[in-house]
Amino acid sequence: MTKLNWGMIGGGKGSQIGPAHRMGAQADGNFVMAAGALDVDAERGRAFADTLGIASDRAYANWQDMLEGERTREDRVDLVTVATPNATHFEITKAFLEAGFNVLCEKPMTMTVEEGEEIVRVAEASGKICAVNYCYSAYPMVREMRHMVATGQIGKVRTIVANFSHGHHGDAGDADNPRVRWRYDPAMAGVSGQFADCGIHALHMASFIAGDEVRTLSADFASTISSRELEDDAMVNFRMEGGTVGRLWTSSVAIGRQHGFDIQVFGETGGLRWASEQPNQVFYTPVGGRTQIMEKGEGGLSDEAQRLSRVAIAHPEGFPLAVANIYVDLAAKIRGEAHGDFPVAADGLRSMAAVHQAVASAKADGAWVDARPPMFR
Ligand code: NAD
Incomplete structure (x- = not known):
């Protein structure tokens, strides 16, 4: 099977998310890393691209050059990943979609709800993937x-x-460290700090597992380190379309918690619990029964869980292979082999609406607000 050509913007040397994308895209042999504008510093980006085996004429100084360079190539990239800081996602994603490229954009997809709606419209008009x-x-x-x-x-x-x-921004003495400070600076991060950074993963997960969408929410935001303008701790209560009650706590000052992403789902006849730090296990308790530990790779799991599991039971599979699962389904969709099961622009838009509405709610002492983007009301 011919490999698909893949390019990345951002995700340069030393970046947090770049390695997961490089490993994820290439883990299954679907994509070859053919092009990139990997760094805000053009020379550093080119030098890094060279170490990754990207041809020098496809190691671009910036995303605009990459757009122009790839647009007319016969072997143009089949998929572009946008792994730059948040404020740049909108213009890069929009430009590549309009030029007919498939895009995988990092979260948060945009900074505003209006931009999110624009991406949904552009993606639809282009007929291209916006994941x-x-x-x-x-x-x-x-x-x-x-x-x-x-x-x-x-x-x-x-x-x-x-x-x-998590607790990684819990040291008040380190709050002025530039790597930390920008996340709580509205000029750099937008209207929300921790909720937009981490909380939206948890909110998306709730919708994803429940198969339902968030309809209303009420938020309490706090900047527990007083020099911070944006929240470093938030509690968001929500209600889903089908009536499910949701509680979401997100914090960056929870010292002692490491990654700190976990979810519990309580139904009428059973409960489920999963944590990203032990991602291979789900704890399942049927009503009136004992708690069972379900293991990735064991017999009797759904086809979907088996399909996305690569190594035998009890061998850890981690974050890069979860990212790889997104790329597996992107490749299948690009090749026309399957419809592709991955989050799309509408999910990115819902998150942006939730972020902006949570900010509005927090400012109004936790008033309940409509969490949906105007486009979906
Ligand atoms: P980072 O600051 O560690 O790295 C950003 C990279 O982008 C750097 O290499 C930088 O040089 C490069 N860059 C910046 N501006 C650029 C531009 N205009 N053109 C090309 N390259 C540019 O950031 P990060 O933590 O890797 O985050 C990047 C994005 O990924 C953010 O939007 C973040 O929210 C998201 N992220 C997502 C997850 C996830 O679980 N999905 C995890 C971490 C980060």
């Missing part, structure tokens, strides 16, 4: 939870409790 990297939804055991809910194995979902709370 958003809510990669936690591609862990095999998360797919198992979604399958269990969809097939009624825990009954109607009553309540979801989701956390994405």
Whole structure:
């Protein structure tokens, strides 16, 4: 099978998410890294591209050059990943979609709801893929939870409790470190700090597993380190379209919590629990019964969980392979082999609406607000 050509913008040397994309895209042999504008510093980006085996004429100084360079090539990239800081996602994603490229955009997809709606419209008009990297939804055991809910194995979902709370910005003495400070600076991060950074992963996960969307929310935001303008801790209560009650806590000052992403789903006949730090296990408790530990790779799991599991039972599969699962389905969709099961622009838009509405709610002392983007009301 011919490999697909893949390019990345951002994700340069030393970046946080770049390695997961490089490993994920290439893990299954579907994509070859053919082009990139990898760094805000053109020379550093080119030098890094060289170490990755990208041909020098496709190691671009910036995304605009990449757009022009790739546009007219016969072997143009089949997929572009946008892994730059948040404020640049909108213009890069829009430009590549309009030029007829498939795009995988990092979260948050945009900075505003209006931009999010624009991306949804542009993606639809282009007929191209606009995926958003809510990669936690591609862990095999998360797919198992979604399958269990969809097939009624825990009954109607009553309540979801989701956390994405870590402690890595909990040191007040380090709050002025430039790598930390920008995340709480509205000029750089937008209207929200921790909720837009981590909380939206948990909110997307709740919708993904429940097979339902968030309709209303009420938020309490706090800047527990007083020099911060944006929140470093948030509690968001929500209600889903089908009536499910949601509780979401996200924090960056929860000292002692490391990655801190976990979710519990409580239905009428059973409960489920999953944590990103032990992603190969789901804890399942049927009503009136004992808690069982379900393991990735064991017999009896759904086809979907089996499909996305690569190595034998008890061998850890981690974050890069969850990202790889997104790329597997992108490749299948690009090749026309399958419809592709990955988060899309509409999911990115819903997150942006939730972020802006949570900010509005927090400012109004937790008033309940409509969490949906105007386009979907
Ligand atoms: P980072 O600061 O570690 O790295 C950003 C990279 O982009 C750097 O290499 C930088 O040189 C490059 N860059 C900046 N501006 C650029 C431009 N205009 N053109 C080309 N390259 C440019 O950031 P990060 O933590 O890797 O985050 C990048 C994005 O990924 C953010 O939007 C973040 O929210 C997202 N992210 C997602 C996840 C996830 O789980 N899906 C995890 C971490 C980060």
